Amino acid sequence: EVHLVESGGGLIHPGGSLRLSCETSGFTFRSYWMHWVRQAPGKGLEWVSRIDNDGRGTRYADFVRGRFTISRDNDNNRLYLQMNNLRVDDTAVYYCATPIVLQAPWGQGTLVTVAS
């Protein structure tokens, strides 16, 4: 059974940095692309970034490009999101997600609050 557990969120001032982590289990992590998706309070889902299975290919939503960096550790089955120069409108629950083919449940996410 696939498990995804996000961590690393918290309260941070505008301009600050955070590193989110997603611990995974129950599937062959190194074989699959992975994604980060976020949801601002009371708002809809927004795709943030994805990384291919060997970490060489990454893509970002326009609103985070140049500020966020996605990475992965295939030896330890972990996904990361380094978030720099955070803005108030980055406040959201951040979820990691597997490709649809796995039909895997999302974790509970980790809340990032950017406020002064």
Added chain:
Amino acid sequence: QSVMTQPPSVSGTPGQRVVISCSGSSSNIGGNTVNWYQQLPGRAPKLLMYSDHERTSWVPDRFSGSKSGTSASLAISGLQSEDEADYYCASWDDSLSGWVFGGGTKVAVL
């Protein structure tokens, strides 16, 4: 503003049929499959439907999905109170090389 367009809300009485539409473009729905997520209040989204019309294992056959061109829809027949939730359509976008989501539709059971 979301890349794909959904109505903000739909409602129905128990037993009725409701339909949620999702409008996209040739770079997403028009060339890729559509997935639907259900999100209960305070919970993480759950995959409800994939590949346009395939139900995940926990989904009753009251739920059905379809797609035509650059639009998709999710139908709920025999509406039940437990169906009250937010529903999101999602698809791969070739231009973005990532996922795109609809803005979400809140289903209310009156």
